[in-house]
Amino acid sequence: MKQFTISRAAKAADVNVETIRFYERKGLIAQPPKPVGSGVREYDDDTVARIRFVRQAQEIGFSLREIAELLSLRADPDADCADVRGRAIEKRHEVQAKLAQLSRMRDALDELIASCPGGGDVKACTILDAMQREPGADDIVSAKPTTSFRKATQEMKTTILTIGGMHCDGCARTIEALLSRVPGVRKAEASYDERLARVLHDQHEAAAADLAAAVAKGGFTAKAADQ
DSSP states (O other): OOEEOHHHHHHHHTSOHHHHHHHHHTTSSOOOOOOSSSOOOOEEHHHHHHHHHHHHHHHTTOOHHHHHHHHHHHHOTTOOHHHHHHHHHHHHHHHHHHHHHHHHHHHHHHHHHHHOOSSSOGGGOHHHHHHTSOSSTTOTTSOOOOOOGGGGGSOEEEEEEEEESOOSHHHHHHHHHHHHTSTTEEEEEEETTTTEEEEEEETTTOOHHHHHHHHHTTTOEEEETTO
């Protein structure tokens, strides 16, 4: 049987030396006895294969505890392949659930990034604000509810706001983001050059005062043209 020093065993199993020592501390592999007198510990083919097994099992999602159980099954003459298959199926279900969660996280991040103006006062940062929102219907990792078709029967209005305190186009994007989050607002456009914001909204859900209050959260002033 071929013998390996720890460095050669690590290379053969495609791990580093510290990984082998970690597996030894966790009891996943046995540490070879130290030779009498001088010399170095040597690892045999079976141990290298076991190291490779542990590494590959980790790569597909098994925890060290689960890997220890798989190793026990492999060494049990009465164990059945169905036992291993069942554990693999269970692990796949866990991976699938994690993938679904990661997908929701990705979608939530996409939504946050899309709503971010990309500039302006950090006090009006839509991403930071969303992260401190109370969980519920607007939870950033929950599924977005389907938009109702009540919009067709709602009384819509376009309000023009005169904006004070803008210093750049980034300020305009911040104001758009703030207005877009007001319930009832369907569209918000702000212009730094004109110092104006045009807001399409359901006047029964969002009054001009609500729009002005939202803009004020960013440190700006707003006044409706008809006020």
